[in-house]
Amino acid sequence: MGGQPYRVSKFASSLRRQIFRKHLGLLKPQDIQRPDDNYLPIGVPNTYDWGSKEDYTVADPISTEFLQSWFWRAKTNTDAFARVFHPVPYDGVRNWKQYDDYYSRFFKQEEKEKEGAKPSLYKWGHVVAEEFPGGVREVKEVLSQIKGSLVEMPLLFLAEEDIAKEGLGLNAFTEDVYT
16 A cells, blocks of 8 residues: 555455445446346355456555545535535535525525515525526536545534634534534
């Protein structure tokens, strides 16, 4: 690892590589019409494609190339998902003004309903249609950038705000992360 020879068991190495490939979106799709060994139930040994392009990508998990691929994929997935669904927390939201521009104006909040503000046009988790003048085709183009399941952890969400001072209710995890 790190460009140096190393020894590892075949099982542990193939398991690690398979998991990394899943996170990075490097697994080949399985065809129900042509099941392979990895499609069959327990009892049939799985096969691993040692030496393939995808295998080479995850072979050395501490190499510069792997880490660049890992961080690039996480950022690409996070940004595409954020553009379409506006999840929070998100690192692109560093203060309350950005929060309002990014999230609050699209999705209903209980406080605003009580104040008599008009209800939002979008349900939580739905696509904000006004940001996609190209319609469904444009949404699909953005979503096609997402591969695997890797995303960035939002460590900078509301970083410019002193949320502990404002008395927001935080759970144990978010309190440690954001204060």
